[in-house]
Amino acid sequence: MELKTPLYDAHVKAGGKIVPFAGYLLPVQYGTGVITEHMAVREKAGLFDVSHMGEVLCQGKDALANLQKLLTNDFTNMVDGQARYSPMCNENGGTVDDLIVYKRGDNDYFIVVNAANKDKDYQWMLDHQFGEVTFTDASSEYGQIALQGPKAMEILKKLTAEENIPKKYYHAVFDTEVAGIPCIISKTGYTGEDGVELYLASENAEKMWDALLEAGKDEGLIPCGLGARDTLRMEAAMPLYGHEMDDEISPLETALKFAVKMGKEEDFIGKKAMEERGEPKITRIGLKVTGRGIIREHQDIYVGEKKIGHTTSGTHCPFLGYPIAMALVDAGSVEIGNKVEVDVRGRKVEAEVIALPFYKRAK
Template identity: 70%
Template sequence: MDTEVTGIVERKTPLYDTHVKYKGKIVPFAGYLLPVQYDTGVIGEHMAVRTRCGLFDVSHMGEIICKGKDALKNLNMLLTNDYTVMAEGQARYSPMCNEEGGVVDDLIVYKVRDDCYFIVVNASNKDKDYAWMKAHQSGDVVFEDISDSVAQLALQGPKAMDVLKKVAKEEEIPDKYYTCRFDCMIGDVRCIISKTGYTGEDGVEIYMAPEDAPGMWELLMDNGREEGLIPCGLGARDTLRLEASMPLYGHEMDDSISPKEAGLGIFVKMDKEDFIGKKALEEKGPLTRKRVGLKVTGRGIIREHQPVYIGDRQIGMTTSGTHCPYLGYPAAMALVDIGYKEPGTAVEVEVRGRRVAAEVVKLPFYKR
């Protein structure tokens, strides 16, 4: 479903009419029309996910199948993480680098079975990622973009599993973080249940056919009344991920920022035989800049792309920033020169011509 907005074709997710019904404030995002918030407001939605539970439409995300005899070989070449030893139903996060060691995207790969993997990519990068994979494929492998046949809901928060247990069989609910169960039933809907999320809370992401999404939404909302389940929009999704210090493509990483600079070195397996970008990362040598957390100690809210100073010297640039509703203070993430990465380092951030005092803190800001 498409609609014309200011000359650009914006797509609707299968839940567009549901968002309108629930009084979602619709905005264009990554080529889709999505709710930025509902009547509760961003702060109310954020607090619901931290203390109870919230439901998000993330059907704009991209899904790609990688299958064939050389599927594993291709994944290990495309991605910085190592997928060699992996159980069926296991999920693994990875950056995907370009030849210069910058990040094309970050994504999650699920192992369906030997020679078949389910890949979830960022909405705004889906076409770029798919083209990149196709351009670098080798041997007996097929990459297939199945995004249009998949809808996705995220049920997140400390009470999320209580809601899920009302509508799904215990044995079909994954128990470990970063694992999933394929071919599950929630109500009468066939789906994938994945114990993952982008909020820093417990919860699941549920994949299903687009036509089943509105019914799934209503089933979860009906069964989540007791737990205080409310619909949540893009605004709370962003404040939650920032509070939990989760990087966002186009902010904490991009084609010019390496995964190591973004603080994702744990997902870069340099002992792997090879992967795209490995040589460039080796040649870069020791890190010269690093992602850090900044806690505002002065007055003001820091946003993205604002210069970070010590005295007259600019030492970096913020990548994301907001007021953290649950923690109760403004915070930001920034890329700073490596010599200033230690927690406790006092800095200033220039906000519209005015300096705001902050200090470097250890990430994540929030951990459940």
């Protein structure tokens, strides 16, 4: 039985095409269609319901020590309000999930996990906790709305004072308000654009959604669904759990080395296994389709007759105007500029290895 987010009625009212996703009923697109929604975020602004994401509180004298053990990144030098991305690994060095940790204050952290892994992640934390710490699954209390795009800040400033908005990327202001509604404003997103994610009490989500859409009318703000969220994160080459990483794939094998601090003082789960694995045998690459066709996930990649790996995500990108894919291939098997062939249902489609990210916004 799929759950409904606090914005379900708003999506139905706006003509959203509802599909089951990660245990929730969410709009895959609206009448405008994925391409229009994608382009709105690249050129103006788009509004996403991300209330299906999970929120876990980590509190107590040993909260930081628990994070240091559970997660691959280092959280010792964070300031209040700062956010940090991190994979969470199993004992074999594979990835349990990737998540974001916010520091609310000393001994008080706010963790955002992927919807599909919410229960698994929370259980993993409980199974490995030690000392004086409390992990609380607060997911049902929160709605989450993402306002993304070059006009996002302009729209937000109509509804809140400038000092309420975080100055830096990956920072948040807690206990603030937008449109008079109490919320957390976080300068984060999953689109490759400027923007914010707002966390607020679920019962206020629809009121906030309506206020943002009203405020962004002149800037061209429109609601966007899961389809555009996926094409946008693909263009920005942002990994997705279950695609670019899973319980077998280590963060080092999928180009997330920046978030794995092997040198931090504390030992963390998966570190020993990653050390034993040695230099990563596989690596994540970007492909631009130069032949005819669109590449999807789980398609084999060849150089000549030799299979070197498989695609993990693939789609046609509206802004770039051509199909792309991310893939995991044998380390050292190809470099940027090389041609490869991808087996699309028995037909070989030519592609070129290109640098990631595919799209980077102009600062």
